[in-house]
Every structure is written in structure tokens, then in C-alpha cells.
Amino acid sequence: MSSYQSINPANNQLLKSWPSHDEAAVSHALDVADRLFHSSWSKGEIQPRLQVLKKLADLIDSRAEELATIASKEMGKLIGQSRGEVKICSQIARYYAENAERILQPQSYPSELGEAWVEYHPIGVLVAVEPWNFPYYQLMRVLAPNLALGNPVLAKHANIVPHCADVFEKLVREAGAPEGAWTNLFISTDQVADLIADDRVQGVALTGSERAGSAVAEQAGKHLKKSTLELGGNDVFVVLDDADLDEAVRQGVQARLSNCGQVCTAAKRFILHEKIADRFISQFSAALSSATLGDPLDEKTTLGPLSSADARDRLVKQVDEAVTHGAKLVTGGKAVEGAGCFYQPTILTGITPDNPAYYQEFFGPVAQIYVVGDDNAAVALANDSHYGLGGSVWTRDTARGRKLASAIETGMVFINSQSDTSAELPFGGVKRSGYGRELSDLGIKEFANQKLVVVAG
Numbered sequence: 001m002s003s004y005q006s007i008n009p010a011n012n013q014l015l016k017s018w019p020s021h022d023e024a025a026v027s028h029a030l031d032v033a034d035r036l037f038h039s040s041w042s043k044g045e046i047q048p049r050l051q052v053l054k055k056l057a058d059l060i061d062s063r064a065e066e067l068a069t070i071a072s073k074e075m076g077k078l079i080g081q082s083r084g085e086v087k088i089c090s091q092i093a094r095y096y097a098e099n100a101e102r103i104l105q106p107q108s109y110p111s112e113l114g115e116a117w118v119e120y121h122p123i124g125v126l127v128a129v130e131p132w133n134f135p136y137y138q139l140m141r142v143l144a145p146n147l148a149l150g151n152p153v154l155a156k157h158a159n160i161v162p163h164c165a166d167v168f169e170k171l172v173r174e175a176g177a178p179e180g181a182w183t184n185l186f187i188s189t190d191q192v193a194d195l196i197a198d199d200r201v202q203g204v205a206l207t208g209s210e211r212a213g214s215a216v217a218e219q220a221g222k223h224l225k226k227s228t229l230e231l232g233g234n235d236v237f238v239v240l241d242d243a244d245l246d247e248a249v250r251q252g253v254q255a256r257l258s259n260c261g262q263v264c265t266a267a268k269r270f271i272l273h274e275k276i277a278d279r280f281i282s283q284f285s286a287a288l289s290s291a292t293l294g295d296p297l298d299e300k301t302t303l304g305p306l307s308s309a310d311a312r313d314r315l316v317k318q319v320d321e322a323v324t325h326g327a328k329l330v331t332g333g334k335a336v337e338g339a340g341c342f343y344q345p346t347i348l349t350g351i352t353p354d355n356p357a358y359y360q361e362f363f364g365p366v367a368q369i370y371v372v373g374d375d376n377a378a379v380a381l382a383n384d385s386h387y388g389l390g391g392s393v394w395t396r397d398t399a400r401g402r403k404l405a406s407a408i409e410t411g412m413v414f415i416n417s418q419s420d421t422s423a424e425l426p427f428g429g430v431k432r433s434g435y436g437r438e439l440s441d442l443g444i445k446e447f448a449n450q451k452l453v454v455v456a457g
């Protein structure tokens with residue numbers, strides 16, 4: 001790819017182009033990052049690094065509207081949701097600025113061998129491969145814990161969000177991070193493989209598709225590098241017969257339409273108890289189909305475009321195939337004619353296990369609805385998935401909700417709330433949704449050398 005293009009998915013207009021980095025630039029970036037790792041910046045006192053994170057949080061807060069507008073123009077997210085993403089980025093930076101030193105304190109291990117403890121050290125240069133759907137948040141989830149720990153990062157962002165990638169790198173430097181702490185590289189996927197193979201790279205974090213995750217994990221495995229993967233999901237939204245139906249509908253619509261449905265932890269499979277199914281479907285369909293499609297920068301818009309023409313075309317093909325194999329359209333089911341990458345809010349029912357849609361993630365405003373007779377059937381259906389990322393359960397009986405949450409095979413379950421994220425809580429999944437955890441005390445240790453030291457007694 002000769003250049004990275006910023007194209008507004010609301011009107012297909014080219015906003016700006018960035019030249020790709022050539023081999024010399026990539027080699028220089030790796031040299032600088034590796035030198036930084038071997039310097040006192042990475043291996044010395046933590047506080048100078050945490051001060052950079054605090055400054056970064058303040059910078060992000062001070063430039064929130066500018067950053068939000070860049071993201072909305074470049075990948076189509078509603079301006080209000082982009083503001084929310086920017087806010088959580090400063091929350092993550094501040095969380096690690098305020099908590100990393102405590103989290104990384106040596107941990108004592110009582111032992112007959114003598115005084116024993118585990119201390120936490122950076123492991124070296126990392127590669128981060130990130131997607132377009134949360135163009136700042138996905139970067140901050142890797143930057144903040146690893147800058148606190150001392151791992152320099154070479155970042156390869158999705159090719160459709162070069163402006164977000166560029167402005168993020170500039171913010172990190174403006175916050176006082178030295179060259180090499182976070183380097184954005186406009187490079188190809190082949191060049192990612194070359195970086196992973198380099199002895200100076202010690203790990204790779206990826207968020208994105210199974211396809212990308214599988215390729216990167218294979219390269220990491222081949223070269224014995226640690227990896228974390230946060231991939232797709234087909235999360236359930238289980239509404240039991242005693243749920244607060246109005247609240248479940250309200251949040252169900254949000255959970256399906258937020259970011260135009262392009263969220264790995266979005267509610268995708270709505271599993272309804274038969275006693276409330278008709279009422280839920282009626283209210284949910286009315287609310288979903290009344291979404292206001294339009295320019296993401298317009299505060300009145302409630303459903304923006306998909307991130308690209310490719311994403312829209314993929315969804316058109318996926319829904320058409322589901323219907324061909326017997327799924328029933330309750331509402332929607334078509335792309336919106338005209339400029340932009342818009343798709344109608346859509347509900348599919350009657351999806352049987354022999355329909356390809358049954359095991360597919362719909363990365364767009366498309367809800368699948370299933371009806372069950374009891375809690376066991378809800379859990380069995382929830383777990384009949386290649387994915388295991390998140391999910392939510394709606395019931396007024398918390399004990400009942402906790403039981404289902406423990407039985408659902410995912411990395412995260414919310415009771416009486418749509419899935420969410422926050423710096424102090426771990427994020428990640430199982431099965432084909434990937435492995436490893438981001439954020440919280442777990443995320444900062446994924447790429448740490450958790451070194452045992454024993455003083456013989």
C-alpha cells in the first residue's frame with residue numbers, strides 16, 4: 001500500500017493521505033525502541049513514566065472535542081460516542097498513572113525455601129496491531145500499561161484510521177514520552193510479520209478479526225513471542241421472564257446500535273424467555289427501526305454509517321445469505337441507497353443451527369433473536385458458539401443472574417447492564433474470541449517478566 005487514506009464513511013470523501021513507512025523507517029523505529037528498552041527510561045524508576053501518563057490524560061481531556069471529531073470523521077462513530085471513547089482513554093491513562101506503582105509492587109510468596117517474592121519487569125519491544133472500531137481506545141489499552149511497565153511499543157493501526165493513529169502518537173510525545181516509547185508505523189501486514197520475527201521484539205498484542213489474530217498468533221508462536229488476542233464475539237443478551245423489560249429494551253437497542261454495531265462486545269444474539277419474547281420483540285423492533293440515520297457529527301443522528309464500504313458490503317452479503325438459508329427479517333435487511341456506507345437497523349429471527357448465520361458474528365446493526373423456554377436452554381444456546389467474549393443477563397433475581405453468568409462460557413458477563421469497559425476491570429475472552437486480558441492489574445502483567453527471587457533461608 002503506497003499510502004494510508006483517511007476517508008469519511010458518511011460521504012466517501014477523501015480527507016487526507018499519509019505515506020507508508022519504508023524499510024529504513026521501520027528499521028530505525030525498531031532500533032530506537034530497543035535502545036529505549038535498554039535505557040534507564042524503561043528499567044529505572046517508574047514515576048517518570050507515570051508522570052507522562054498523567055500529562056497524557058490531561059492533554060486528552062484538553063483536546064477532547066478535536067480528537068472526537070477526527071475519529072467521527074474518519075470511521076463514522078457518532079460524535080457523542082467518540083467523546084465517550086476519548087473520555088475513557090484519559091481514564092485509562094489516569095488509572096495507570098495512579099495505580100501502576102501499587103500493582104507492580106513485589107508480591108511476597110511465603111516458602112520453605114526462604115524469603116521469596118515476585119517482582120515485575122518489562123520484557124522489551126512490543127508490537128501492537130489494532131483495529132478501527134475504537135481508534136483511540138484500542139491503542140490506549142496497550143500504551144498505558146506498557147508505558148507504565150517500561151515496554152516500548154511499535155503500533156500498526158488499521159489502514160482506514162491513519163489520522164487517529166498519527167494524532168495519538170503525537171499526543172504521547174507531547175506528553176513527554178521519549179522517542180521510541182510509542183511509534184506509529186504505516187506498514188503492511190507483511191512488515192508486521194517481519195517485526196514479530198525480529199529478536200528485539202518480545203511480544204505482540206492484537207485486537208481484530210480471527211483471520212488477523214490467527215496469522216499474528218502463528219507468527220508469534222513460530223518465533224516464541226508472547227501474544228494477546230482480543231478478537232470477535234457473538235455476545236448474548238439474555239432476557240429472562242422476570243426482567244425489567246423496558247430497561248432491557250432500552251439498553252438492548254443501545255447495545256446493538258452503538259458504534260453502528262461494530263463493537264466486539266456488542267449484544268448480537270438476543271435470547272428471550274418465551275413468556276416475554278413477543279413483548280420484547282415488538283418494543284425492540286419499534287425502537288430499533290426508529291433510529292435516525294445520518295451524519296455522525298449531527299447530534300440528532302442515532303445511527304451512523306459502517307466504517308467502510310468493505311464493511312457495509314460484507315454485511316449485505318452476510319444478511320442476504322442468512323435470509324437465503326431461512327432466516328426471517330422482522331425489520332431492515334438492506335443497505336441504504338446513496339452516498340455513505342449506511343445499513344438499515346435489522347432484526348433476524350428463525351435462524352436454525354444449519355443456517356451459516358447461527359455461528360456468525362454480525363459486525364453491524366443486525367440483531368439475531370432466539371426464543372427459549374427456560375434458563376438451561378438459554379445457557380445451552382449461549383454456549384453453542386465458537387466465541388466466548390462477553391454477554392449480559394437481564395433478571396430481577398440477582399442470584400438467578402449470577403448462576404447464569406457463571407454458566408455462560410465467556411470472559412465477561414454483565415447482569416442487568418449491557419457490556420461495558422473500564423480501566424480497573426479486565427477485558428478479554430476465551431475460545432475463538434482470543435486469549436489474555438487487557439486493562440486492570442491483569443493487563444499490565446501480560447507483558448511483564450514476573451520474576452521470582454528467593455533468598456535461601
Ligand SMILES: NC(=O)C1=CN([C@@H]2O[C@H](COP(=O)(O)OP(=O)(O)OC[C@H]3O[C@@H](n4cnc5c(N)ncnc54)[C@H](OP(=O)(O)O)[C@@H]3O)[C@@H](O)[C@H]2O)C=CC1
Pocket residue numbers: 129130131132133156157158159160189190192193207208209210211212213215216230231232233263264361363
Ligand atoms: N475485537 C474487536 O474489537 C474487533 C474485531 N473485529 C473483527 O474483525 C472483523 C473484520 O474487521 P477488520 O477491520 O477487517 O479487522 P482486521 O482483523 O482485518 O483488522 C484488525 C487489524 O489487524 C490488521 N491485520 C489484518 N490482517 C493482518 C495480518 N495478516 N497480519 C497482521 N495484521 C493484520 C489490520 O491491518 P489493516 O487494517 O492494514 O488490514 C488491522 O490493523 C470484524 O467483522 C470483526 O469480527 C474488527 C474490529 C475490532
Ligand SMILES: CCCCCC(=O)O
Pocket residue numbers: 133134207230262263264265420421
Ligand atoms: C466500550 C466497549 C469496547 C469494546 C472494544 C472492542 O470492540 O474491542
